[in-house]
Amino acid sequence: MNAAPLHLAIVGGGPTCTYVLERLAALVRGRRDPVALEIVVYDLSGEFGPGQVHSPDQTRTSYLNRVVGQVAFAADESVVDAGPLLSAVERPTLLEWCRKKFEETGDPIYDMVAEDWPKRFVHGEALRDQFNGYVEILRATEGVEVTLRQAEVVDLEERGDRFAVLTADGAPAYEADYVLMLTGHSSNRPELDPRQAHLARFAAEHEARLVPSAYPLERSLDPAYTGPGTTVACLGMGLTGIDVLLYLTEGRGGTFERDADGELHYVPCGAEPDSIVAFSRSGLFTFARPYNEKERDIASLEYKGPFLTAGAVTELRRTVGVPNVIGGAPKRQLDFERHVFPLILLEMALLQYGVQYGPEFREAAIAAARPAYEKFLADADAFADHQEAGEFLVAPVEELALAVGERVDDVLAGRTALAVHAGGGPADPESAGLP
Ligand SMILES: Cc1cc2nc3c(=O)[nH]c(=O)nc-3n(C[C@H](O)[C@H](O)[C@H](O)COP(=O)(O)OP(=O)(O)OC[C@H]3O[C@@H](n4cnc5c(N)ncnc54)[C@H](O)[C@@H]3O)c2cc1C
Structure with missing residues (x-):
C-alpha cells in the first residue's frame, strides 16, 4: 500500500x-x-x-x-x-x-x-x-x-x-x-449576463418579477407571485417550459381528464395563475420523442444498419485513413465528412425507403447499393466531396424506390378507379379494365 x-x-x-x-x-x-x-x-x-x-x-x-x-x-x-x-x-x-x-x-x-x-x-x-x-x-x-x-x-x-x-x-x-x-448545471447572476440584465430592467419598469432560473420549481415559482390573479410569462418552450407549465397546473392540483371522445381537458383547481403565456423564437413547443418500444428487446428490435458498420470503418481506415496517433496509439485517421457522412446518408435512405416499401424492398436495395458501396470503401477519396459521394451511394436505392413507387402509384390508381365504380352504381371491374 x-x-x-x-x-x-x-x-x-x-x-x-x-x-x-x-x-x-x-x-x-x-x-x-x-x-x-x-x-x-x-x-x-x-x-x-x-x-x-x-x-x-x-x-x-x-x-x-x-x-x-x-x-x-x-x-x-x-x-x-x-x-x-x-x-x-x-x-x-x-x-x-x-x-x-x-x-x-x-x-x-x-x-x-x-x-x-x-x-x-x-x-x-x-x-x-x-x-x-x-x-x-x-x-x-x-x-x-x-x-x-x-x-x-x-x-x-x-x-x-x-x-x-x-x-x-x-x-x-x-x-x-x-x-x-463535477459542478454540472449552474445558473449565472442575471446582472452579469447582458441578455438577462435587459430583462431585469424591463421587469423592474413594469413592476413584474423576473425569475432568472426556474429551478428548483418549488422555490422559484412561489404561489405569492405565480398564483391566482397573476399572469406568468414563460420565456422558452423547451423542456424547462414544459416543466413549468405542468408545475403551475397539475402541480397546483389541477387534472387532465379525458372526455367521451377521448379528448383531454384541463380541469383547474383554482390555485393556478390566471394565465400562462409561453413564447419562444419559433413559437413551438419542443418536439416529443417518439414512443419507443425497442427497449423491450434491444437485441431483436433495435435497427442495425448494414453499411455503416465497424467493419466498414476498419476498411476505410485501411484504404483512406491517414497515419496518426489516436488515444495514445497509432491509428489511421478518417475525415468524418468525406469518409463517414456519405455512409450515414446511405443508411438514412435505406431506412426511409425500407420502412416505406417493406422488408423485400430493403433486401433488394441492399443488393442494389452493394457495388457502389464497395467502390466507396475501396477509395472514398475518389469523390470530389461528401455530396458527390453521398449521391453516388444513395442513387441505386433511390432508383429502386422510384421504380417501386411508380408501381405502387399504378396499383393505387387502379384501386381508386374500382372504388369510384363501387360507389357510383353496379360495380363491374372487368368493364373498367381493372384486374
Ligand atoms: C432541469 C434539468 C433537467 C434535466 N433532465 C434531464 C433528463 O431528464 N435526462 C438527462 O439525461 N439529463 C437531464 N438533464 C441534464 C443533466 O445535466 C444531467 O442529467 C445530470 O444532472 C448531470 O449531472 P452532473 O453531476 O454532471 O451535474 P448536476 O446534476 O448539475 O450536479 C452538480 C452538483 O454540483 C453541485 N455544485 C455545483 N457547484 C458547486 C460548488 N461550487 N460547490 C459545491 N457543489 C457544487 C450542485 O449542487 C449539484 O448537486 C437535466 C438538466 C436540468 C438542468
Whole structure:
C-alpha cells in the first residue's frame, strides 16, 4: 500500500459523481495491493447522488427525458475496456431498481416497463440509493476513506503540487492531490449576463418579477407571485417550459381528464395563475420523442444498419485513413465528412425507403447499393466531396424506390378507379379494365 494516502476532492455530488464513485469502488476493491485513498465530496445542496437537478424532493410533475430502459448507474459487460465490474446485484439498472422498489412498496409509481417515462424524482431516489451503495463499498475497502461535505466550494488555491479547496463556510481548506470538478448545471447572476440584465430592467419598469432560473420549481415559482390573479410569462418552450407549465397546473392540483371522445381537458383547481403565456423564437413547443418500444428487446428490435458498420470503418481506415496517433496509439485517421457522412446518408435512405416499401424492398436495395458501396470503401477519396459521394451511394436505392413507387402509384390508381365504380352504381371491374 502507498505510505501517504492520495487525497481526492470531488466538487459536485450529482449523477456524474455517482458514476465516478462507481468506477472508483470497482477499481479499488478489485486491487490485490490495497490503495490508501481519501475522498472528500463537496455538494452545496447536500443532495449526494441525485444532485439538485434530480432531487427526490422535487415536484412530482417533472419527468425524466429518457425512458427507464435507457438508464443505468454503472459499467456493465457491454462497456468496452471498463475494467473491473461490480457484481450484478450492486449495479441494478433503473428498470431493475424500479421493479424491486415496486415489489417492496406496491407503489404504482415504480411499476414500470422499459419503455415507460419515469418521473425525475424517481430517478433521483435511485441515484441516491446507488450513490450510498458505492460509498458503502468504498468505506468497506481497506485504506479508503470517504467524507461527504455539504458546502459550497468557492475557490481552489495552488499550493505546491496540491490544491487547497476553499469553501464558503470558512472551514479549514482541504489540500487535495487531485480535484474533480463535477459542478454540472449552474445558473449565472442575471446582472452579469447582458441578455438577462435587459430583462431585469424591463421587469423592474413594469413592476413584474423576473425569475432568472426556474429551478428548483418549488422555490422559484412561489404561489405569492405565480398564483391566482397573476399572469406568468414563460420565456422558452423547451423542456424547462414544459416543466413549468405542468408545475403551475397539475402541480397546483389541477387534472387532465379525458372526455367521451377521448379528448383531454384541463380541469383547474383554482390555485393556478390566471394565465400562462409561453413564447419562444419559433413559437413551438419542443418536439416529443417518439414512443419507443425497442427497449423491450434491444437485441431483436433495435435497427442495425448494414453499411455503416465497424467493419466498414476498419476498411476505410485501411484504404483512406491517414497515419496518426489516436488515444495514445497509432491509428489511421478518417475525415468524418468525406469518409463517414456519405455512409450515414446511405443508411438514412435505406431506412426511409425500407420502412416505406417493406422488408423485400430493403433486401433488394441492399443488393442494389452493394457495388457502389464497395467502390466507396475501396477509395472514398475518389469523390470530389461528401455530396458527390453521398449521391453516388444513395442513387441505386433511390432508383429502386422510384421504380417501386411508380408501381405502387399504378396499383393505387387502379384501386381508386374500382372504388369510384363501387360507389357510383353496379360495380363491374372487368368493364373498367381493372384486374
Ligand atoms: C432541469 C434539468 C433537467 C434535466 N433532465 C434531464 C433528463 O431528464 N435526462 C438527462 O439525461 N439529463 C437531464 N438533464 C441534464 C443533466 O445535466 C444531467 O442529467 C445530470 O444532472 C448531470 O449531472 P452532473 O453531476 O454532471 O451535474 P448536476 O446534476 O448539475 O450536479 C452538480 C452538483 O454540483 C453541485 N455544485 C455545483 N457547484 C458547486 C460548488 N461550487 N460547490 C459545491 N457543489 C457544487 C450542485 O449542487 C449539484 O448537486 C437535466 C438538466 C436540468 C438542468
